[in-house]
Amino acid sequence: MRTLIFLLKKEFRQIFRNKALLPVIFVMPIIQLLILPLAADYEIKNISIGIVDHDRSTVSRDLINRIVGSGYFRLVDYNASFDQAFKKIESDKADLILEIPTRFSASIGAGDPQKLFLAVNAINGTKANLGAAYLSSIIQQLGSDLILEKQLSSGSAFSSINVVSSNWFNPTMNYAFFMVPGILALLVTMVGAYLCALNIVKEKEIGTIEQINVTPIRKHHFILGKLLPFWIIGIVVFTIGLFVVGYGVYGIVPQGNILVLYACVALYLIALLGLGLLISTYSETQQQAMSVTFFFMMIFLLMSGLFTPIESMPEWSQWIAKSNPVTYFIEVIRMNVLKGSGFSDIKLHVGVMVFFAIFFNSWAILNYRKTS
Amino acid sequence: MERPAIKTHNLTKRFGDFTAAKDLSFEVAKGEIFGFLGANGAGKTTAMRMLCGLSIPSSGEANVAGFDVYRQTENIKRNIGYMSQKFSLYEDLTITENIEFFGGIYGLSNKEIRDRGSALINELGLEKEKKKLVGSLPLGWKQKIAFSVAVLHDPSIVFLDEPTGGVDPVTRRQFWDLIYDASDRGITVFVTTHYMDEAEYCNRISMMVDGEIKALDSPSELKKKFGVESMDDVFFHLARGAKRSDN
Structure with missing residues (x-):
């Protein structure tokens, strides 16, 4: 436990001292949330x-x-x-x-x-x-x-059938209501997989991991020391996005239980951090980690229903979308924020995210070696 | 007789069909400064990594600080210090923060960290620099700090992998003063180096050529044995036939 505290202290000191990384963590998400919903508006004008x-x-x-x-x-x-x-x-x-x-x-x-x-x-x-x-x-x-x-x-009598539709859960058909929760999911995904993978590989690249491997630090302590900071940062970024930008700028009030929402974010982050950790165990340099993570992010985000409905994809690619953790999180976050869905509505999603969390993390831990 | 700090018997490491280290058998006494010499690629680092528990041997036996290198690597790690070829402190932490971190993970109490930390800083005369990021310091200072941090938890053995690479002669001399201090405190020092003048500072040295130990004795005995004046000549005499050196 004491070891873990020393590890966390070190990580946070390094993260907050990294002048290039801080804006990426805290400013970039806000800008993305402000800009992307405008660009991803499908209502076509002009x-x-x-x-x-x-x-x-x-x-x-x-x-x-x-x-x-x-x-x-x-x-x-x-x-x-x-x-x-x-x-x-x-x-x-x-x-x-x-x-x-x-x-x-x-x-x-x-x-x-x-x-x-x-x-x-x-x-x-x-x-x-x-x-x-x-x-x-x-x-x-x-x-x-x-x-x-x-x-x-x-003067003749007339009759006509008039169809009136009403839009549920987003009555004004405001596109931002649909996109902002999705983009929030994207941000959490980036923080989880990208930053975590890069951070661990950086220690490999500069050689300090060798120094760590020769100390009595236990494997699970080291891994927890790496995952926890980004887990916390992910939740902070999500909170900023949801309340400062989502509520402050777009006036979006989450309809569902906020505790359920946060529990899902916490769970999802564990899965994605596991993916980051896994990528880091296979990469020797930050460049490798970056390229591999970029590949997964592109597929994950485009195949997640963030921009286009999964139902309109061909069946084979729907299978890809269905084996993509991001899909489930985006659905959960949209259901919770817009529809107010409770736990019973998202049981399947939670189950899938638990599966991914266990899957990625166990694979990563098995593959992480202190000795060769 | 006291149990040796390190004892190996036919220790071997193979990578595929390449034998990086072959049948290494030697003993290092407690408190001894043991030099591990050889050309680039001779297998020094491989041997050292096996002794530190970073690399599992392919065959043979080794006992480090009383623990077996196959089954008790975690015990070994608690009892050794290690400073590698690459600079091993965190450059984006200050000197004090590095001391706190490495002291902490070796299980020193907060008081021990404070006391030994300030002793270290005094000894190296870094009072003014202690709040500076390690990355901003000259290489020679970094190496001295790294060594002091590596022995902060009073390990029974400290492994130094080419600790003075790229450091000027004056700083190298100061570095060796630190090594002697540690040795006086009873810490066994296992050091690899390229510098033959440094070999003279060791109590005993072993010469590795193509993954095998070709000579092992005190510097004066070695010079006598080969009938030469300096360690340089001993090195040339032995390493001339090397097939794996990169020069």
Whole structure:
């Protein structure tokens, strides 16, 4: 026990004396939390649209006004010829072209089905798809409004099915509410795996580990002395992220039990620190450790459902996502913070994280040798 | 007769089909300064790592401070000090913090750490520097501090792996004064070196060539035996036939 105290004292002194590391631990997470949710916003605005209006009627003008007034589109071209407008797509100035045929308003008035032509620049698929979807809904709205008008003026009874959806757990569809908890998970992951692996390998690189190995320090003391500081720092970083940035900046209040949330963070950190330790036992230099950790981080983060829903991946890659500890932690943190899920809802996740904690740590401890 | 501090018999270490150290058999008496000489790659460090419990021997026997190198490595570690070729204190801790850390992990009480720490700092005249980071000190000072820290817990044996590499002659002399002090306190000193003038300071030396001990005696006996004037000549005489040296 006394040995451990001396080890912890040494680690904290070294960490707080490292002028390059401190900002990485405490400033970087805050900046990431402030910037990333903005960049990872899937609500697409400023879609450039070109409109080819052959009709030039009040109805077509109404449609154009609705499109521009929706706030999602920017009218970059208003032209009489499709070929002219298409040049805008070719030169990447327009994402969409809407072609309104002649006799558009006349045939709507006559109750004929009408065809509007939509050309989509699908290089940025997400933007194009969403733009097309927004546009369809605007056009449909116009259509039903026109029918309604007609029915009212003719005095006939009308009935229509109106679907109203409401967004649960994130009623305003605020993207930050979805991303901030996920990015918090990312930060905890980085602190856990990266810093822990680098710290241990640094001792190998400068040779002090040889000095430690020749002392009576027990293996488990040394390992605990390395893991505990980053476990504590991970929890501190999480707290700063959750309360200072999450609550202070985005106004996110965790809906679930905060003790359950912290228990999960603590557990998850043990698993990730185990991974860091494992990587360090296989690396001789910080460069090696960094490259290996970077590889795992890329896969772990992109395959975790942080940015894209796991359900939309092909089945084989869903298996990768399901054997990824980060996936479970991101789900837990989102469920707890946004939905207020209790322990019974996340039992499976906790079980998986316990498994990973035991798996990584035992492997690492077996592989860590004081002697050769 | 008192039990020797170190006793080995046919101690061997193989890495694959390469035999780094072959059939080493020697004894080191308590309080002796034992020099371990040899060209680069002769197997000195391998031998020393086995004796410190850092490396498990492939075959043979060795007993260090009364403990077996196969089964009692943790007991050995409690009873030895070690200072390696690479600088072995933490450069981003101050002198005082290094003393506290290494004293602490060898189980010294807080009072012992304080008392022995301040004695050490006085002895080396580092009163003004004790709050400085070790990394900011000149190499010679670092080596002296590292040695003093290695014997802070009064080990029965201290292993020094090329402790004076890259250090100027004056500092080397001062370093050897520290070694003699430790030896006077009854600490056995096991030291590897490249410097033949340092070999003269040892009570006895062993010469390793290609993983084997080719000669073992006091410096004066060795010179007599080979009919030469200096340890340099002894070294050349023995190491000339080496196949593994890198020069």
